[in-house]
Amino acid sequence: MSESSDVESQVTAGVPPLRPAERELLAVFDRLAPQGSVRWAFEDAMARLDREHGTPPWAGLPPDLWERGRGAQVGQRLVGDVVVALADVLAGDARRVAEEGVDVRLRAAWDALRYLAARVETLEARIDPGGQAVPDLASMVPHPDLGPLLEEVGDWLPLSDPHGTVLDGECGDGALSAALARGGSAVHGVDPRPRTAWTVLDARAVSGLPTVPTVPTTVTCAEVVDVLDAGAPASLAGVVLRGCVDRADLPGKVRLAGAVARTLVAGGAVAVVTMDRRSFEDRCPAGVRELLPGTPIAPEAWSLLLERTGYEVLGTRTAGSTHVVTARRQR
Amino acid sequence: MSGAGGPGVHQLVPMLHRRDAVGEHVLAIQSLLAGAGVPSRIYVDRADPETAALTRPYRAYEDDAVPGDVLVYQFATGSEIAGWLLGRSEPLVVNYHGVTPPDHFTAWNNSIVRLQAACLAQLTLLAPRSALGIATSMMTARELEATGYRRTTVVPVLAASRRLGEPDAAMLADLRTTDGDGVRTWLSVGRLAPNKAHHQVVAALFAHHMGGGHPTRFLIVGAPTEPHYASALQRYAALLGLSGAVRLLSGLSDRELAACYEVADVLVLVSDHEGFGVPLVEAMRQRVPVVAFDAGAVAESLGGAGVLVGDKRPSSLAATIDSVVGDRDRTARLVEAGTARVTALEAQRADRAILAALGTVTAVTPGAAMLPGGGPPVAAGSVDWDG
Structure with a gap:
């Protein structure tokens, strides 16, 4: 056509598949889509009540409701606001149904209510401080260094099934994942730090970055608790928790312990790798520290927490400022 | 030529937005019709609220x-207007801008999925009722023809x-x-909606930084027309x-917007669906090189005057963009090609073409306002889109 036609056409006949790091990078975005969330489903249910039946369109819940609903102790208020909104619709419907003998809208409204009732538990679970964390904060927080304990993982993480799946959260540079894999485990690495996950997955492809061990694992770039929540019950032989346990506040720590218990097989092992609080505070920039929901707790406190949430505590190891508290899910 | 109170050519649109390709197109047509002395309401x-003074509720047309x-x-989205039009007797022209396939919204907004699915059904329903289908590209013209529109023509969006x-x-x-030295x-220009795929450029930027x-x-x-997507985009970054x-x-x-083009080293458009791609033409006119994903009518609008990619994997897309902005000679070639493309598009006189297309309908409608250029019905693709 024009003189430009030979300039620039790079349409490729066949596009190579995504590299693992790229696939995970895009998956991070896909996981932000609201489908299946309480908000998405509720708004959809309300939208079905609109228009075609001649009433004013559903204008949506108050714009700040969902943000308010994410704070602690506001679950009841959120549900209350939703129920009030539904009640308004139902009151109008009742009149209309009586007048017209049409039950379409009423059925849709009841669908919405039933859905809401079924999801209240999920709703409450979603109202967690973790959801309010400052984005990418994990990248600015010190992570415990296993040091000599790294190669002794087979000793401090006693797996009843040596070939079972171990969740390594947060896997960092993948060194522990590699050690676990060498011991025969299938390893699922999880890390919320996109740059870390990218580096681990793409070590060979990215020039100029430090060499990292070749890790035969799946790596998911997400918060550990979210991956545990989405995991199948009794599916893991072992779980290692690092980083997330030091940043989470106390309810977050309890929630992590509960989420691990749900996903471990009977007799499965959990290791909580935590930093000495003083060392953590020394290494954590002051500004970052103030943004964190929580700080490390003593290994004795972890032992008590795990015991009270149904684990058999096996012991604590210490190397420098790092403590590893190991426990087993009771059979 | 009809007087103000005589028969006119009136447009219907679900909503009229400023700074929106369809909205600006509607306003441009109204202005053209007014210039030709033809009554025209929207x-x-x-x-x-921003354009309420310029519009009337469609029921008021009765x-x-x-x-x-x-x-x-x-026609760009679903609306009650389509059903209402089926009951009207006036000659109908469907100016089709393309409909974003519903599956793009599945994970984001089920209401839009339903709306888009209904929209495609409405397009089919209106086919036998339409005297003419005006498409914004050959791609959308093919969609019209596949849907049963017997007479179509292509006129770019004004x-x-x-x-x-x-x-x-x-x-x-x-x-x-805010632009540091050498940054x-x-x-990207386009609504914050899933089909625009801005997040894939964010991923490419991440890959670029990691490399x-x-x-x-x-x-x-872009306007945050799908709020969930807009919010996810911000959180993703x-x-x-x-x-x-x-x-x-x-x-x-x-x-x-012109200031944004002024500071831009490249326009990156990676939409999964484009009925025309107005930003492509804007960028070429503003002398900004274009890297665009080959989807919908993008190749057609670009006319070879940009880098058309079939691969938007993050690293690959980043490398392609880099190969443009890091190479002054290549940038200069692309800018010149873009300028030539805009000149070619302007030579086609979309304003005259749309009046001519409408004229074919008014000319065959007894008592209708006569438009300049009105004549025999136009055949499919009668506007020389390929230049």
């Missing part, structure tokens, strides 16, 4: 109708010939202040540690 399903009127339905004006000085200063700027690429920022100009490098801008005036 009717809407829902009023946009009282406004004059024998000999022609109705032009601007918004594509819009001049943005001089860059807004305050905006330019702001963009330059390059990627620009040790030149310091770069990414400006996204934050999660990737790119909050400072990704800037979302909306509600810009034409001159503020």
Whole structure:
């Protein structure tokens, strides 16, 4: 056509598949889509009540409701606001149904209510401080260094099934994942730090970055608790928790312990790798520290927490400022 | 030529938005019709407060109708107007801008999925009722024909010939202040909606930074029409540690948009569906090189005057963009090619073409307003889109 036609056409006949790091990078975005969330489903249910039946369109819940609903102790208020909104619709419907003998809208409204009732538990679970964390904060927080304990993982993480799946959260540079894999485990690495996950997955492809061990694992770039929540019950032989346990506040720590218990097989092992609080505070920039929901707790406190949430505590190891508290899910 | 009270050519559109390809197209047609002395009003399903003074509710047309009127339905999304039009007797022109396939919205907004699915059904329903289908590209013309429209023609959206004006000085200063020395700027223009795939450019920017690429920022100009997507986009940038490098801008005036083009090193458009791609033409007119994903009517609109990619894997897309902005000679070649493309598009005189197309309908409608250029019915693709 024009003189430009030979300039620039790079349409490729066949596009190579995504590299693992790229696939995970895009998956991070896909996981932000609201489908299946309480908000998405509720708004959809309300939208079905609109228009075609001649009433004013559903204008949506108050714009700040969902943000308010994410704070602690506001679950009841959120549900209350939703129920009030539904009640308004139902009151109008009742009149209309009586007048017209049409039950379409009423059925849709009841669908919405039933859905809401079924999801209240999920709703409450979603109202967690973790959801309010400052984005990418994990990248600015010190992570415990296993040091000599790294190669002794087979000793401090006693797996009843040596070939079972171990969740390594947060896997960092993948060194522990590699050690676990060498011991025969299938390893699922999880890390919320996109740059870390990218580096681990793409070590060979990215020039100029430090060499990292070749890790035969799946790596998911997400918060550990979210991956545990989405995991199948009794599916893991072992779980290692690092980083997330030091940043989470106390309810977050309890929630992590509960989420691990749900996903471990009977007799499965959990290791909580935590930093000495003083060392953590020394290494954590002051500004970052103030943004964190929580700080490390003593290994004795972890032992008590795990015991009270149904684990058999096996012991604590210490190397420098790092403590590893190991426990087993009771059979 | 009809007087103000005589039969006219009236447009219907679900909502009339400023700074929107369809909205600006509607306003440009109204202006053209007014210039030709033809009465022309705009009717809407829902009023946009910003343009409410320019529109009337579509039901009001029932009282406004004059024998000999022609109705032009601007079709880009579903609306009650379609069903209402089936019951009208006036000659109908469907000006089709393309419908985003519903599956793009599945994970984001089920209401839009239903709306888009209904929209495609409405397009089919209106086919036998339409005297003419005007498509914005050959691609959308093929969609019309496949849907049963017997007479179609292609006329580019008039918004594509819009001049943005001089860059807004305050905006330019702001963009330059926040632009550190030597920082390059990627620009995307388009609604914040899933089919626009802005997040894939954010991912490419991340890959670019991870690969040790030149310091770069990414400006996204577009209305947050799918709020869930817009919010996810912002959070995605934050999660990737790119909050400072990704800037979302909306509600810009034409001159503020011109300022964005002024500072841009490249326009990156990776939509999964485009019925025309107005930003492609804007960028070429503003002398900004284009890297675009080959989807919908993009190749057709670009006409070879940009880098058309079939691969938008993050690293690959980043490398392609880099190969443009890091090569002055290549940039210069692309800019010149873009300028030539715009000249070719302008030579086609979309304004005359659309009046001529409408004229074919008014000419065969007894008592209808006569338009300049009215004549025998046009055949499919009668506008020389390929230049």
